[in-house]
Amino acid sequence: MKPIIKSFLFSALILFTTESTIAQNMSVKMTQKNDPKWWKEAVVYQIYTRSFKDSDGDGVGDLKGIISKLDYVKSLGIDAVWLNPIYTSPNDDNGYDISNYREIMKDFGTMEDFDLLLKEMHKRGIKLVMDLVVNHSSDEHEWFKQSRSSRDNKYRDYYHWWPAEKGKPPYRWSFFDVNSDAWKYDGQTNSYYLHYFSQKQPDLNWENPKVRYEVYDMMKFWLDKGIDGFRMDAFQFASKDTTWPELPKGYEKNIIKYYGVGPHLHEYLQEMNREIFSKYDIMTVAEGAGSSPEDAMQFVDPDRKELNMAYHFESVDIGKHLKDFGLVKYKEIFSRYDEAFKDKGWLSIFLANHDQPRMVSKFGNDTTEFREISSKMLSTFVMTMRGTPYYYYGDELGMVNIRFNSIDDYHDVDTRNKYIGLKNKGGDLNGFLEGQKQTSRENGRTPFQWDDTQNAGFTSGKPWLKVNPNYKTINVEAQEKDPNSVLNYFRKLVQLRKKEPTLVYGNYTLLDKENPNVYAYTRELNGKKLLVLLNFTDKNSPYKIGIPVAKSKIILDNYPNTKQLNNSMLRPYEAIVLELKK
Template identity: 90%
Template sequence: MKPIIKSFLFSAMILFTAENTIAQNMSVKMTQKNDPKWWKEAVVYQIYPRSFKDSDGDGVGDLKGIISKLDYVKSLGIDAVWLNPIYTSPNDDNGYDISNYREIMKDFGTMEDFDLLLKEMHKRGIKLVMDLVVNHSSDEHEWFKQSRSSRDNKYRDYYHWWPAEKGKPPYRWSFFDVNSDAWKYDGQTNSYYLHYFSQKQPDLNWENPKVRYEVYDMMKFWLDKGIDGFRMDAFQFASKDTTWPELPKGYEKNIIKYYGVGPHLHEYLQEMNREVFSKYDIMTVAEGAGSSPEDAMQFVDPDRKELNMAYHFESVDIGKHLKDFGLVKYKEIFSRYDEAFKNKGWLSIFLANHDQPRMVSKFGNDTPEFREISSKMLSTFVMTMRGTPYYYYGDELGMDNIRFNSIEDYKDVDTRNKYIGLKNKGGDLQAFLEQQKQTSRENGRTPFQWDTTQNAGFTTGTPWLKVNPNYKTVNAEAQEKDPNSTLNYFRKLVKLRKQEPAFVYGKYTLLDKENPNIYAYTRDLNGKKFLVLLNFSDKDANYNIGFSTHKSKIILGNYKSRKGIKANILQPYEAQIIELK
């Protein structure tokens, strides 16, 4: 998904089905209407391939690099990997502009490398989910080359065109365009084509059934290889109101209403389910299911046969930092979604991905004093809430924002185009760069920090994006040796989640609702009850949960000792998981 979307979109969806379910082993007696499923119990680990591990010294992560680190990935206890795009692409948007959906980008390797990756992942019991980018293609895709060649070409209607003789097309805002105009004039046929994102990412015309069935055929190509599903990028925009109504004042405050979830989106998803999903045991993730839990439920209600897991963005649409947004409002978001999905449908939970800054820098505290402890607290949150957790590579180490000083350090089309647009308008470029230090998505794309060798062990060459200078102290090798590291704490959390079904299926109850510093809740299932206490502040904080935990047991916490801390007080960024008696 493209970066600005994260500021507008509140929902997305996921469908998992598979053969050997963890649920069969757990034999969970449910107290709610949700049936046990392996995909509800899974932990999904997201890998940004360009930044994970480089095997050949060209500075770009690749498939062989991932293969070489699969034992590490397996050691985390995760069940599935979501892999960002690896298809052939000119890389205008780091792979989200695809020029051939059935080839591997040379930077990442070959199809033989991919086949080996899939085999080695399955050998370790890890499922592979690939990114699917079909709201748009690259302008270098053969479909678009043909489409723009003449008005009567058979591929012309694969994209949205507006003939210039009709006058200027209806205004649409482009997320990535310097001029913020989603219609790009193309002199070859005296017409404009639509691009909601970069001008090198023309939008496909999903109203054309030939486009839809081309996509379905391509999906089957990969599924027949044995992959375990797709994460569908920006799919909420696939259906458009092609009457092109005028956008009302203030449209940008509810972009999904005017840009996404068009009149036929549900029809397309139901058709996709019939033609593809129903024929395979797969997992699919699709962005953008409306702006409320009620909207999301339309996509994930099992009776509708579309998708069945909501992946909402409201929890990361909070501005620069959680402390500015406020914890009380933040708790309300999660509680509202949990209430809506408590009897049917399913949620996911995440605090980071490739379109976000680093988790600890946005939701915690990445100063040397608190980086490690607040990272552990945030991981505790992700692993103890109801919903399938998505965990971004490097967060298990507490990797944080790199905070580039110069525009030359950025490779991202979003940041660079915003900078150019602001420069053209005579804006404050220094203020913009300061803001990007906190909000740019490239903060979350720096190379994985494996060890203390040159370039953090990511590459023997020059990395495509600079390595965070703190890799000398924040790296996987050092944390493997430390039983109290953030890495090993994460492993303990994953193990606990798998051991205790209450953290997957248990009822969620918010406590101490108006507390501005403490997030407290219980998870209970079949008579077993756990209390989770999280201090989101950098100071000691009191809590009032309405009952005593004096005789209960702390089964996991991020502080080595609570010596000298009286009851009902949490230390800065402290996390406690308590089994209640």
């Protein structure tokens, strides 16, 4: 063989080997970090059915109402809808107390309506994720009716019972109970039952395998209908330490640590994965994922075969308003979670849901002057962070807190029971109501604002919850006509995320860490680098990022007609996304 040919073949072998090694390395990285999945690339839109659209004039949103507005939902560009519970329920906690897991609540329609909704969503390329509430049931569920009927009933061990002859059960704090005691005495069998939430929400006993397999069978019922996933409500509390140890004083201030992620929770999830999840291509996420990124990873590490997405609360449990918490601390939360999940696992990104006040009222500025621009800035944040974005209905319009003045305006069991408990103790009721104007869950549950007709076009009857009076100016119809509206800016953001895989899978790097006003970061993938700059204040705010940006391309700015980036200053609530030159 001639030397030149030998040299060529040797070089080709080296090149082939090198490319093979690179390909293998890229494959490993892709598998661990950027393994493409539909639920990673999806934008999830949460619909609170009761408040979205009423089709029959009874004042309550329903499934036919959602069907009538699916073209609007599709126009947002979203990929999946998460529905709050629509199962049969006496509505002590707005559907989170379920009395029949295989029926549709009459207020919302029928199973035929559900089947049509699912068909019409799939026809439009929209996936459906359902809420799964199985830490507890309603006390009107047949299981509990049987369980409380006698101590030897076959359903007795479906719930946690404590016989009164053993004395009072060990104190446990309740989220919604007036007296803050999670053990409720039931005279029928001279026993106490456990309820971490309302008295009408007795906790299921997941120690009992019969309970678990009843739940798995119910999940299969819905998945075989064709739904695309579950968001599991309060499931971090499903496993209890049934030795009922005495807990330290003040433990309710760190409730996840003492109540959540019990001794067998991960065993239950792994069993659930084997029995159900592994057999379907679905999205699975549990509400709450421990008290740290390390806890959260336990739920979604692919090697553990549990869930595929973590949904934690640290980013929303910050008090009344972000400005009181501080942006530097806020950046630290997101950066800490991103660092923990940079190589495996997956996160959800959100600023609002049905248990939170309105996004712009908590994290932005809902005054007339800054509502629109700060709402756009917050949407930019949600859509440019790594993780699956969850977006709450109405936030695409910049809907704000309603701020009720009277307890009579509230329906929420949490607010009403806290008010009663405070009243019984002679507490400051006016101060409590003033605080609820900013923090109450009811702020995020007011009817969707479709137009400027009576009741914002939500219903022809009396709405179950008051409509925000600002619907005359904040509504879909008005914003459809304005190319610079909050709604149309949201649509641009969704499209940007869809065409830029860098925003889905790219590395996240925090910049200007100690800046108290500006959140700056880059997203980088396959040599492409995007810079995101967000001003979280109503002042012109300087920033120092140490990156040359003079020749960078502006991809999106929430101020219209922006031609050039100011190299050192952002305008009030400005959000800008740039593609950096190599």
